[in-house]
Amino acid sequence: MNDKQLAARQAASLVEDDMLVGLGTGSTANCFIEELARRSSEEGLRVAVVASSMVSAIKAQQLGLPLQAIEHVQHLDLYVDGADEVTPDLTLLKGRGYDLVREKLLARGCDRFLVLLDRSKLVERIGERYPIPVEVPPFAWPLVKKSLEAVDGHGALRQTANKDGLVVTSHGSLVLNMVFPPALDSNTLDGLLNAKRVATS
Structure with a gap:
């Protein structure tokens, strides 16, 4: 095993x-x-x-x-x-x-x-290997992305594996893959994301 x-x-x-x-x-x-x-x-x-x-x-x-x-x-x-x-x-x-x-x-x-x-x-910090996913309603993704960019995040909507469409969740939402500065610790980042009222996992 x-x-x-x-x-x-x-x-x-x-x-x-x-x-x-x-x-x-x-x-x-x-x-x-x-x-x-x-x-x-x-x-x-x-x-x-x-x-x-x-x-x-x-x-x-x-x-x-x-x-x-x-x-x-x-x-x-x-x-x-x-x-x-x-x-x-x-x-x-x-x-x-x-x-x-x-x-x-x-x-x-x-x-x-x-x-x-x-x-x-195992990693030293969250976001070390992968972008941080943020689930958003399709109608709100530009607003959420702009809000996350205001706290030094950058990213884009997640695409399907063959890059011919966007990932859609079972909930009918889109997913923003966001990257934040390495100096931003997990607790601070969690607080910022919760303050923005976005769905992360």
């Missing part, structure tokens, strides 16, 4: 019968979904799941996990997801996927949030 699979197995071992479990999105979350489905099939684990994205929903359905719609959920027992970067003080960057709002809602609506990491995600 690789590090992602080991972390996923450990997280899945904490799931108990009759839990409602939130599923993150990405390669690490996929390992957890697979392990949860294995436990359900081989051990008879009774569990229901809520997905943070269409991709995770499809994977859960394909593996036979009972899926609940997010609009029918008031709280979760557990939410499990990966992260793109993590600093020594455990500040996390997420959002290289497309579903920042749904991921944040599930993370805030759970009794327990587990983040699965491997050594490749």
